[in-house]
Amino acid sequence: MLKIALPDGTQRTYSSPVSAYDVAAEIGPGLAQAALAAEVDGGQTDLHALLPPEGEVALKLLTKRDAAALEILRHSAAHVMAQAVMRLFPGVQLAFGPATETGFYYDFLLKCPLTEEDFPHIEAEMRAIVKENLAFERLEIPRPEALELCRELGQELKVEHLETGLDDQETLSFYRQGEFVDLCRGRHLPSTKHIGKGFKLLSVAGAYWKGDSSRQQLQRLYATVFFDKKELAAYLHQLEEARRRDHRVLGKKLNLFEIDDRVGAGLVLWKPRGAVIREELQNFIGQHLKRQGYSQVFTPHVGKLELYQTSGHFPYYQDSQFPPLVDRETLRKLADDGCSCSDLANRLTAGQIDGYLLKPMNCPHHIRIYASEKHSYRDLPIRLAEFGTVYRWExxxxLGGLTRVRGFTQDDAHLFVTEAQLPDEIAGCLELVKIVLGTLGMSDYRVRVGLRDPESDKYVGQPAQWDRAEAACRQAAAGLGVEYTAEPGEAAFYGPKIDFVVRDVIGRQWQLGTVQVDYQLPERFELEYTGADNKPHRPVMVHRAPFGSLERFVGVLIEHFAGAFPLWLAPEQVRLMTVSEKSADYARQVETQLRQAGLRLTADYRGQKLGAKIREAQLALVPYMLVVGEKDAQQGTVTIRDRLEGDLGPRTLAAAIDQLQAEIAAKTVRQTKQ
RNA sequence: GCUGCUGUAGCUCAGUGGUAGAGCGCGUCCUUGGUAAGGACGAGGUCAUGGGUUCAAAUCCCAUCAGCAGCUCCA
Structure with a gap:
């Protein structure tokens, strides 16, 4: 006797074995047709699988309206894609083919490279398989037979996976549709016809077997599928929209920055318009730093190798640094002694040769500033801030656009604090990040508190210190009023940290702001302050960067605003334009006054029609256009056009300037709804 | 770093072995037009770089550099 509880609260009892489908069919033919899979006591099951014969279960039938069904659809589509590829390319080895957040992929090992030209053929074969309406059939096979089956099928990767990843499983499940059999946990749709027509192959790329770069590389086919062709179209449109917002495209179109082959990969040239945005952001954060009692410092872009040997960054991280600089004299002597390149590298690593490093981080410089004076506990906290440019050999x-570069500027600061001050100082850092993100209208972010992994012994510092620091981080994060996740094992080896992860328009996540507690560097550099007890004490360091790096932040910001910056950040705030050349003289007076008011503008005096000038300014995403014609010249007015709202009508120049300055001061974010 | 794709005018791109092209932008001239494209003429190219094949290479081959997608990585 089986009792089944349905989500609507009703109950059914069965004395003979039934599947979820049987239950659906009994409820009604419509549901039987719509049902794709089921959840039994919260766990997924195939629609036609028999339910347990005895007891009581909660059953939920999944239809295409359930998010869980979409995942099943995608995983089933992955099998169909694999089947199509196997039909078209004999000898294919299958790896893994899961559903993802936006679609699915399957990894293949095959001799010839797949290209986009193959996509239509694969898609056509997939359509054929869907039309064949092959049932997805689950097979439960004992381990020895499962291994035998995979060997027979020639699926060596599956054999390996059975012997390593699944070595504890006594029975393995396979799914079969038609001639295609695949080792698979499931679940799947009842048959291939349910996949429908809403699928599309998107791209092909390399991927390592089991994500290990020392293993063989497979070909990964990316695709997506939706229950509805319209949803597919909407998703493809969203991808298109994301491409339109791509900061690399907009950066070129709006003349913000350039990355030039002749200068070097990953090295950003900030053009005048991009520099305006960066400068405004720096000024913005600078104001808050003053308010929070930071001290500005400046340090050079290089430092002695020995400095980084003390900090531990060299040679440990040398693979991600630009190679050291060695002076001419030393190099010549080494060459005379017959020192080879590999000797040189070894001797640099061993610390036998003096050299300089392009600084991969700013902390050692700031530490030496701290260490240049003797400090009392009364001086603390000491907060040293710098827009510090660092170089890393990514x-x-x-490399890509502004988001991953080889030279970048952090809005960096290092706080030297007593342990008692730690909670307040962390809270102050978080407040700053929150102000930054809030001001820019970036609300889609999460906060991640990285804690130590209790199992691991890689961490430096006393456990009691860690407990206090972790408590301080949790407490500060909780005080933010934003949801946060505590993630054990995500701490740096030198201390816990708090990261702000912002989600961009394409759904990619970027780690921007970060606050990290550090016990290691004060130790390594033997930093001290004199306590109230007149004894030396070791300060704790906090590293923090609200933007992370200006390059990455501006990159994300460009996409966030789709290039249409709020007035305070807009490189060109105003486009002044004449109706005809007759009003040029008046327009020049207006231009002078606007400049004196501190507004960033360009003036368009060309003998073009007004419509053309407006169109250009609209496309250049200039927030405001000021139109001046003969009427304005007579009345001493300007006519404002808002990029979003259109013509706002005439007003006096003074009133127009006031309006713009007020919007700049308020840092208002105005955007059309997407 | 790895796999695949790509590199032609300032930008977006067409050109698949036989004279280097288009649109936009840019310049000059005409037009003096009140809220999203007025017209005419013109300038602009080591076809990424270096080799090779060929009577002949933007086009085919190899290498290098760079970009893109993904993987691996990010103190």
Missing amino acids: QSGE
């Missing part, structure tokens, strides 16, 4: 494949 792997060539990682």
